[in-house]
Each structure stands twice: as C-alpha cells, then as structure tokens.
Amino acid sequence: MDPLSVYLHVPFCSVKCPYCAFYSQRGTDDEKDAYVRSIEKELRWWDRQYGEKPLIHTLYVGGGTPTCLSVLQWQRLIESLVTHLERCLDTEISIEANPESLSVEHMALWKDWGVTRVSLGIQSLWDDELLWLKRHHTATRALWAVDQLLKYGFNVSGDLMFGLAGQSLKKWHHSLSGLVHSGVSHLSIYQLSIEEGSVWGKMPPSGLQNGYGHYRWSQWYLEEKGFSQYEIASFAKPGCECRHNQAYWFQKNVLPLGPSAWGYNDGVRFWNVRTLAEYVDRISQDKSAVEGKECLDLEKRGREFAVLALRTSQGIDISLFTQRFGDKLFNSILSDLQNVPEDCLLMNGTSLALSRKGMRVANAIWSLII
Ligand code: SF4
The missing domain is CATH 1.10.10.920 (Arc Repressor Mutant, subunit A)
Known part of the structure; x- marks a missing residue:
C-alpha cells in the first residue's frame, strides 16, 4: 500500500467566526476528552480494516481550532497517533493553530513528537480588522506566536485575509509585509468569503472590498520577497510547500479522522458523520464513522x-x-x-x-x- 495522507479534524472553536460555517463547537472539557478517546478508537478501527498500521507520508491536524485542546488532551491524542499510524522517515506533520490559544507548552510537546509545520490563523496584523472579524487575538499576539514557533524550529505558515470592509491596499500591504518580515516560510492568502449558513451569511456586512487588486499586489510582492506561488492561495520559500495540500490537489488517497472529516480513496470520496455527538456515539458502538461516499466516474x-x-x-x-x-x-x-x-x-x-x-x-x- 502506498503511504497515505491523513486529515484529522478537531471540531472545537472557542468562538464562532461570523463568516464561517465549518462544523465546530465550543465544547466542554468532557466533550473534548470524549473526542480524544473516540479518535483512538477510530484509529483502531482503521488499523483493523488495513490489517496493519497505515503508513503515512503526511498528517494534517486542522479544524476548528486544534489549539482548543489542552496540552493533556494533546498528549493523549499524540499517544494514539503514535500507536496506530506508521510514519515514514520524512513524514510531514502540520497543525493549525490560533494565536490566542497556542501556548509554549503546545509547541514543546509538538516539537518532541516531530511536528514539522504549524499553520497560524493570523488573518490580519491590524487590531481593528481582527476586531471586525471577531477574532480573539491581537497583532502583537500573532507576531509573538510566530516568533516562538520559529524559536522551536517549526516551518511556520501564516494565513491572511483580504477583501475586508475598509481594507485599503496600503493596510493589506502592512499585514503582508509584516508577516513576510516575521520570518514565516509560507503564506496562505484568502479573500474573505462569507459562507452560507454562517452568521454573516444571513446579513452580510457592508463595505467589503473587491480583492482583485490586493491579490494581484500579493502575487507581485511575495515573488519579489522569495516566496513562489505554487498554488492559487499558497506562497512558499523553496522547499517549504505543504505536501499535505499537494496530496489533495493531485488526488492522492486521504484517510479522514474525526467528525466532519473527508477522505478519498482511488476515485471514491467519503466522509465521516458531521456532529461530535453522532461521531462519539458511532465510535462507542465500534462502528465506522464513515457516513457516506460518492464513487466518481x-x-x-x-x-x-x-x-x-x-x-x-x-x-x-x-x-x-x-x-x-x-x-x-x-x-x-x-x-x-x-x-x-x-x-x-x-x-x-x-x-x-x-x-x-x-x-x-x-x-x-x-x-x-x-
Ligand atoms: S474560521 Fe476557523 S476559528 Fe473561526 S469558527 Fe471557523 S474554524 Fe473556527
């Protein structure tokens, strides 16, 4: 069997962002503990299907907000992943983190485990824009997080968002150049998109910017600074591209873990049950978390x-x-x-x-x- 990519979805966010309809919930400590226990059982279920520990070449822990899990919960999660997945020598392990809930204890634990890259949801280096997006960190905290992650030796990626209300090109450039100079080796830039089913989906805010100029500027500026655009939203220093995302873009097989996670296997797309309650319930009965599949002709x-x-x-x-x-x-x-x-x-x-x-x-x- 060729090495797999694994996507692990952490379905918790401390607060729901008004533009996002992704499945996540605040979650109590008990719910988070139940989630971590269920991931271990789901991994065991997959080991039985494969007849061995699956060999993985990338693992991506996304969300939601993976840093909503405490260090203790992370310790248990890592034990399960180490027990049930086989790593190659150069397996890429990426984790998404939000600046407000990321701690140096998370970083130390991840470093010991072998995490290679951390993707930070920074979105902006302007406090007024972060407030408008209802994000719970400040620009100072975001730059602190980048700095600490770099000290631990991770490849750091930062997400930024353009097209925000009142965001001039000059303001956008401030965030972009601030992040470039912070030492990150990867940037992902997105136009603010208001998802159906989100709070703003019903009542979009006024003043949103057409992001064409912001994006065009970024393409020019980031190349000038040594980041090559290897995907529509992704820019990296040489050798710092995200291999997990490349697995999606080239239709490689992906094993999903956790509620709402999607997978792919040789032309079959499949997905896990959406909610945490259903997920924990199914797993506790030793059933598969996979709820549906689509065979692509x-x-x-x-x-x-x-x-x-x-x-x-x-x-x-x-x-x-x-x-x-x-x-x-x-x-x-x-x-x-x-x-x-x-x-x-x-x-x-x-x-x-x-x-x-x-x-x-x-x-x-x-x-x-x-
Ligand atoms: S944008 Fe990210 S942090 Fe905000 S609610 Fe969605 S998943 Fe959570």
Missing part, C-alpha cells in the same frame, strides 16, 4: 483532477492526465477552455497551467471545466 474524476491541478503552478501534467483519463477527455477540456484569453493559460508540450493572470480569474475558468 472516470469523467468526473478526470475533470476534478484537471481543476485541482490547475490550482497549482505545476498545472496538468498532460501525459499523466491522458494516461489516466484518455486523450478524448483532455481534448474536451481544451475545447471547454477555447474562449479563455490566451494570456490566462500557459501551455507547452508537457503541461497546461494557469498564468498569474489566470489565477486571478480562476473561479471563472474552473467553472468551464466542471
């Missing part, structure tokens, strides 16, 4: 592969694509893209990718393929 799989690969600067490897999905589908995708302006696409004999300009209008291009 070859065409759907190929089209998704194309869209995911076009997220990346590498783009679609034409010979790999045609071997897996056939010339006919590749030609059909090319014909879907025939009206896309030439300067949005980069096509040579071996690959098809989006240019920087193409990345700025990627949603419109993808919608032609799916």
